[in-house]
Amino acid sequence: MIRVLLKSKKANLEKELQEAESSNEDEKAKQAKIKELQSQIQNIESQIQQKQSSQTSQASGSKPSQLSQKPESTENNATNSVQFSQAGTSNIIDTYA
Secondary structure (H helix, E strand, O other): OOHHHHHHHHHHHHHHHHHHOOOOOOOOHHHHHHHHHHHHHHHHHHHHHHHHHHHHHHHHHHOHHHHOOOOOOOHHHHHHOOOOOOOOOOOEEOOOO
């Protein structure tokens, strides 16, 4: 059930990404939004993999492997400092300001 929700959210983010790529926004804001959406999609893909790995491990009776969990990269941390609302607006919140 959770995996279905994650896939749905991923599909929505991919749609937003396509819209962002074809938008007529300021190039700098456009690239920041694209990078953030790509980061969110990557995080969801990781969560889906973790759920699949966890379900596979539970089915075989073993604990989930720590190797399947990717540590957060510094790139993800940097892109997470710029947040966009889910409504698709281009309001930028700079947490370092």
